[in-house]
Amino acid sequence: xxxxxxxxxxxxxxxxxxxxxxxxxxxxxxPKPIVIxxxxxxxxxxxxxxxxMGEFYAxxxxxxxxxxxxxxxxxxxxxxxxxxxxAFGDNNYIKELDDLQSVIDWVLTPDFNEAQQIDATSINLxxxxxxxxxxxxxxxxxxxxxxxxxxxxxxxxxxxxxxxxELEAWEKKGVQYIKNTRTGQQLPHxxxxxxxxxxxxxxxxxxxxxxKLDIPHFIAHGSNDTTVSIADAGNLFEWSAISKLLLVxxxxxxxxxxxxxxxxxxxxxFQHVLNRTSEFLAASVQDLKDEYLDNDEANSDS
Numbered sequence: 638x639x640x641x642x643x644x645x646x647x648x649x650x651x652x653x654x655x656x657x658x659x660x661x662x663x664x665x666x667x668p669k670p671i672v673i674x675x676x677x678x679x680x681x682x683x684x685x686x687x688x689x690m691g692e693f694y695a696x697x698x699x700x701x702x703x704x705x706x707x708x709x710x711x712x713x714x715x716x717x718x719x720x721x722x723x724a725f726g727d728n729n730y731i732k733e734l735d736d737l738q739s740v741i742d743w744v745l746t747p748d749f750n751e752a753q754q755i756d757a758t759s760i761n762l763x764x765x766x767x768x769x770x771x772x773x774x775x776x777x778x779x780x781x782x783x784x785x786x787x788x789x790x791x792x793x794x795x796x797x798x799x800x801x802x803e804l805e806a807w808e809k810k811g812v813q814y815i816k817n818t819r820t821g822q823q824l825p826h827x828x829x830x831x832x833x834x835x836x837x838x839x840x841x842x843x844x845x846x847x848x849k850l851d852i853p854h855f856i857a858h859g860s861n862d863t864t865v866s867i868a869d870a871g872n873l874f875e876w877s878a879i880s881k882l883l884l885v886x887x888x889x890x891x892x893x894x895x896x897x898x899x900x901x902x903x904x905x906x907f908q909h910v911l912n913r914t915s916e917f918l919a920a921s922v923q924d925l926k927d928e929y930l931d932n933d934e935a936n937s938d939s
Contacts, residue, residue, distance in 0.1 A: 638663055640695045643751070647713055648743050654724060655705035657682065657716055658740065661691035661701040669700040670759035670783075670918065671744060675737060677766030677789075677815055679824070681705050683717050685894040686903055690911060697915050700755050704740050706733050710824065717811055719822055720748065726812065726825035729833040730794065730841050733771045734778075735745050737762075741779065759783050761918060766865060767791055768891065770843050773873075776854075777846035786855045786914050789865050792843050792872035798831055819896065825867045847876040853925035854880040855917045857910045859888030868881055879929045883913055883938060 641664040644847040656711055659682055662669060672694050676682055682703040691701040705711055710725030711718060719725060745751065745757050761784045764772030769790025776782045791797065799807055807813045807828055814823040849853075854877040858870035867884070874882040885892060885906050895902030903911070918923070 638696060640692055640848045642691075645693070645713065645716060647738060649741055650707040650732075652707055652732050655713055656703040656704055656707050656736050656739060657711070657713050658702060658743075659683075659688075659691065660751060661688075661695045661697060661703075662678075662751070663695055663698065664754070666753055668756040669698055669754060670756050670761060672699045672701050672761045672918070673737070673740060673744070674701070674703040674764060675733075675762070675764035675772050676703070676706070676709070677764075677768045679710075679719075679764065679819075680768070681709055681711050681717055681932050685891060685896040686898040686907065689903060690907075691900065693911050694915070696917075697919070699761075699918065700751070702740065702744060704736070706736050708732050719817065719824060722824055726827040727829065729830050729836055730771065730774075731833055733768075734775055737771060737775050738779070740836065743779070745781070761786070763914070765789060770794065773843055773850070773854075774841065775848045776852060777849040782852060782917060784855070784925070785811030785850065785880060786857070786890075786917065787804070787873065788857050788910065789859060789862055790856070790869065790873060791865050792847075792869035792876075794834060794843065795838070798834070810838055829877045844872070844876055847873055848878075850877055850879070852879065852918075853917070853922060853929060855914055856880055857883045857884070857885060857914065859890060859892055859906065861887055862890045864890035881917065881929055883910070 643660040646658045648655045682705050694701045706726035708724045710721055712721045760781050762772040763786040765788040769787035774783045811828050812825050817824050856870050856873050874880050888906035892907035
């Protein structure tokens with residue numbers, strides 16, 4: 638099997654910044670289920686082993702799509718570097734939801750260049766960390782989504798914002814900075830980030846969106862995740878009616894993957910996640926509903 642890649646394609650986003658996209662698929666001219674991946678906070682589509690993940694799903698018969706959120710701080714010229722830090726500071730959850738919608742709509746347009754390669758009736762979302770929460774909210778809004786996979790996803794946005802005096806200082810100053818531990822950069826968050834969240838608090842309620850889901854939901858989380866608590870996975874499992882929880886023993890927030898990832902093989906933790914999610918995607922929606930609908934501890938394993 639020869640895997641085809643179309644990399645660094647650009648589409649216009651709704652917020653005056655382009656969205657950079659990769660397509661990974663087996664060029665056999667046959668329609669395939671679509672898998673769209675959302676990266677997380679301080680992430681990008683080419684981070685770590687995300688490309689290897691795309692190859693894995695393509696080999697399993699899926700049309701894999703990954704993209705950079707338009708305001709993630711990278712640019713089409715430098716898709717793996719945070720050189721556009723003002724865009725990073727202007728990012729917010731609503732922009733990311735709009736970006737994801739733009740990608741979905743683009744793939745499903747009749748004049749999509751690879752239209753013969755996709756099954757437009759089968760669209761699946763995968764999201765990591767913050768991208769997992771974005772995928773949850775979009776899956777609750779978008780009726781065309783069949784299945785959802787979240788990897789180390791957060792279960793609440795509000796608790797991740799500063800409180801009281803720190804929040805007041807942020808409003809007064811207009812910006813606060815957070816260190817990117819990988820690059821050492823000080824990345825800005827303009828106060829609009831919190832204001833936009835506050836104005837859209839109901840839409841951005843992850844619990845509410847998760848409870849609204851009526852599609853199969855696979856939840857994977859590392860037992861040693863120190864970035865997003867394993868309790869977040871428990872919350873999502875409790876709220877999602879048709880769900881499976883996979884706790885990966887000894888795995889961290891990124892399942893042992895780092896950036897850059899130059900190895901041919903994946904970590905055993907991440908490979909386990911891919912194997913299990915592949916089985917999930919291959920099952921029919923009805924079979925998954927029959928298996929998961931009575932959501933209890935029997936649907937949680939490691």
